[in-house]
Amino acid sequence: MCIQVRAKALASGPLLELCSLAVKEAAPYRAGVIVNDRADVAVLAGAAGVHVGQDDLTPGAARAVVGAEAIVGYSTHTVEQVQTALREPVSYIAVGPVFGTRTKNTGHDAVGLDLVATAARLAAPRPVVAIGGITLENASSVIAAGAASVAIISDLLVDRDVTGRTRAYLRRLA
Numbered sequence: 437m438c439i440q441v442r443a444k445a446l447a448s449g450p451l452l453e454l455c456s457l458a459v460k461e462a463a464p465y466r467a468g469v470i471v472n473d474r475a476d477v478a479v480l481a482g483a484a485g486v487h488v489g490q491d492d493l494t495p496g497a498a499r500a501v502v503g504a505e506a507i508v509g510y511s512t513h514t515v516e517q518v519q520t521a522l523r524e525p526v527s528y529i530a531v532g533p534v535f536g537t538r539t540k541n542t543g544h545d546a547v548g549l550d551l552v553a554t555a556a557r558l559a560a561p562r563p564v565v566a567i568g569g570i571t572l573e574n575a576s577s578v579i580a581a582g583a584a585s586v587a588i589i590s591d592l593l594v595d596r597d598v599t600g601r602t603r604a605y606l607r608r609l610a
Contacts, residue, residue, distance in 0.1 A: 437465070437466075437467045437468075438467060438468045438469070438470050438484065438507075439458060439462055439467055439468070439469050439470070440469075440470040440471075440472055440487055440587070441454060441455050441458050441469060441470070441471050441472060441483075442472035442473075443472075444472070444473065448474075448477065451474065451477050452477050452480055452481055455469065455471050455477055455478070455480075455481035455483055456480075456481045456482070458481075458483075459481050459482050459483055468483075468484030468485070468507065469481070469483040469484055470483060470484060470485050470486065470487050470507060470509060471483045471485075471486050471487070472486075472487050473486070473487070473488060473489070473492050473493075474486065475488075475493060475497075475498040475501035475502050476501060478501075478502055478506070479501060479502055479503075479506075483506075484506065484507050485502055485506040485507025485508055485509065485527065486498050486501075486502050486506070486507070486508055486509070487508075487509035487510070487511070487530070488508070488509070488510055488511070489510075489511040490511060490512075490513070490517065494524065495508050495510045495521070495524035495525055495526045496524055496525055499525040506527075507527045507528070508525060508526050508527050509526065509527060509528045509529070509530055509565065510524060510526045510528075510529055510530065511530045511532070511567075512529055512530065512531055512555065513531070513532070513533075513547060514547075514551075515551065515554055515555075515558075518531065518551075518554070518555045518558055518559065519558065521559075522558060522559060522562075526562065527562070527563075528562060528563045528564065528565050528584070529555060529559050529562060529563075529564050529565070530564075530565045530566075530567050530587065531547060531551055531552050531555045531564055531565070531566055531567070531583070532547060532566060532567035532568035532569075532587075533545075533546050533547065533567060533568020533569055534546060534547060534548065534549065534551075534552055534566045534567065534568045534569055534570065534578055535548075535568055535569025535570070535571075535574065536568075536569050537568045537569040537589075537590070546568065546569065547568075549577060549578065549581040550581075552564065552566050552578060552581040552582055552583050553581045553582045555582070556581070556582025556583060556584075557582065563583075563584030563585065564582060564583050564584055565583065565584065565585050565586070565587055566578045566581075566583035566585075566586050566587065567586070567587035568587075570586045570587065570588050570591060571591045572591060572594075572601070572604055572605060572608060575588075575605060575608060575609060576608060576609065579609060586605075586609075588605065
């Protein structure tokens with residue numbers, strides 16, 4: 437299990453504090469922490485890695501900062517971007533938004549399960565992580581389409597019981 441820290445508006449100092457705390461709190465659960473956009477903060481916080489998007493550092497530049505052993509994830513939204521990602525030193529390829537989402541304005545239409553399946557086929561053996569509009573009800577279909585895992589944000593907060601909802605996902609996807 438991985439937890440991604442995404443706090444685009446947070447200044448560097450507070451972001452480092454938040455990420456360092458996340459790494460400390462996640463350790464007993466053997467959960468890795470991935471820092472969104474900031475390879476430098478990922479290294480300083482002792483995080484497992486970094487996730488970059490189309491407008492961030494290239495995955496190669498991020499890899500140069502975090503090192504060979506760290507996780508580097510990369511967001512994609514089209515087949516062409518998936519193909520470009522395959523030429524980069526990435527650990528996983530994120531695809532989305534799979535379904536419509538209100539969590540953040542992605543600037544992209546829902547890509548659907550077909551892109552998840554295509555990305556999984558092209559990227560093998562690298563894992564594909566599906567993101568965007570994932571719910572407990574549709575997560576199984578995303579895994580069936582070929583995603584190795586799902587990234588969930590708002591659906592974890594549906595009933596304000598993050599622990600219970602997380603357990604429900606683990607049961608459903610086991």
